[in-house]
Amino acid sequence: MRGAVIHAPGDVRFEELDDPEISRPTDAVIRTVATCVCGSDLWPYRGAEPVDEPQPMGHEYVGIVEEVGSEVTNVEPGQFVVGSFATSDNTCPNCLNGWQSSCLGREFMSTCQAEYVRIPNAHGTLVATDDQPDGEFVPSLLAVSDVMGTGWYAAVAAEVTPGSTAVVVGDGAVGLCGVIAARELGAERIIAMSRHESRQKLAVEFGATDIISERGDEGIARVKDLTGGIGADSVLECVGTPEAMRQALHSARPGGNVGFVGVPHDVAIDGQELFFSHVGLRGGPAPVRAYLPDLIDRVLTGRINPGKVFDLTLPLEQVAEGYRAMDERRAIKALLKP
Numbered sequence: 001m002r003g004a005v006i007h008a009p010g011d012v013r014f015e016e017l018d019d020p021e022i023s024r025p026t027d028a029v030i031r032t033v034a035t036c037v038c039g040s041d042l043w044p045y046r047g048a049e050p051v052d053e054p055q056p057m058g059h060e061y062v063g064i065v066e067e068v069g070s071e072v073t074n075v076e077p078g079q080f081v082v083g084s085f086a087t088s089d090n091t092c093p094n095c096l097n098g099w100q101s102s103c104l105g106r107e108f109m110s111t112c113q114a115e116y117v118r119i120p121n122a123h124g125t126l127v128a129t130d131d132q133p134d135g136e137f138v139p140s141l142l143a144v145s146d147v148m149g150t151g152w153y154a155a156v157a158a159e160v161t162p163g164s165t166a167v168v169v170g171d172g173a174v175g176l177c178g179v180i181a182a183r184e185l186g187a188e189r190i191i192a193m194s195r196h197e198s199r200q201k202l203a204v205e206f207g208a209t210d211i212i213s214e215r216g217d218e219g220i221a222r223v224k225d226l227t228g229g230i231g232a233d234s235v236l237e238c239v240g241t242p243e244a245m246r247q248a249l250h251s252a253r254p255g256g257n258v259g260f261v262g263v264p265h266d267v268a269i270d271g272q273e274l275f276f277s278h279v280g281l282r283g284g285p286a287p288v289r290a291y292l293p294d295l296i297d298r299v300l301t302g303r304i305n306p307g308k309v310f311d312l313t314l315p316l317e318q319v320a321e322g323y324r325a326m327d328e329r330r331a332i333k334a335l336l337k338p
């Protein structure tokens with residue numbers, strides 16, 4: 001089979017790889033129906049994370065089950081399945097508490113930009129749809145496997161409640177999905193921070209009621225203007241830079257909450273500042289598996305359409321162009337089809 005391999009920053013190649021095989025009884029192998037490039041894939045692509053040796057890439061996927069190990073009884077060959085970037089057995093104490101992305105047997109996916117993928121912990125990770133979904137649903141189901149699940153977690157971690165005010169920091173795919181999540185969880189006012197017109201439009205379509213294009217202290221001042229001078233109840237930090245985290249912490253009101261899901265890079269939090277802010281803070285890799293049945297249902301009933309974040313669709317063999325387009329911000333998110 002063929003798949004994407006990063007050799008060095010800026011150097012992603014589509015090349016011949018070994019076919020994945022069942023190596024443990026809890027594995028499955030799927031034939032990829034759609035995969036994509038993640039904002040976090042851009043960290044090594046941009047040299048912000050080291051690439052010591054050639055590495056397969058990709059952690060978002062939907063596909064058709066090809067083969068299952070002897071202990072995989074929840075899905076069977078031929079079924080359309082959605083999974084998560086973090087695999088989980090769904091039975092350990094952390095999974096039972098709803099924190100599947102901290103599963104004691106967790107393995108992170110990293111080989112999904114390929115024609116076939118081995119899914120570890122398939123028994124606890126994969127969720128099959130009742131029928132083969134129409135093609136129009138595939139982008140949204142793919143989004144559920146990471147960006148929509150992560151945006152959902154950001155809103156849950158930020159404790160968005162009906163009638164509340166939420167600020168979303170970051171207008172990438174996760175931030176835009178965070179807008180959807182805040183709306184679904186009942187936020188009355190959703191302030192999206194974005195400087196890009198096409199992303200502002202999508203944010204409004206997804207439920208944003210206000211757009212702030214300023215950043216830094218000006219951005220914080222604009223949030224305060226819109227929230228009676230005190231800040232928002234909930235803030236979703238969906239970037240992972242020091243600037244975005246500062247923006248988020250200063251945009252929350254005393255007693256408010258920040259959910260942070262951008263993978264932090266050089267983010268340091270000042271203990272005194274956090275102490276006196278009275279702001280609650282929770283982040284981490286999203287327990288997407290916990291949300292899969294609900295989010296799949298919201299997609300298939302037409303309630304949410306997070307697949308709109310894919311503004312570029314390419315054949316998988318043009319994966320390198322997907323990275324380039326996202327790196328140059330010509331695309332919000334690139335969907336890849338084998």
Ligand SMILES: [Zn+2]
Pocket residue numbers: 088089090091092093094095096100102103104105
């Ligand atoms: Zn577990």
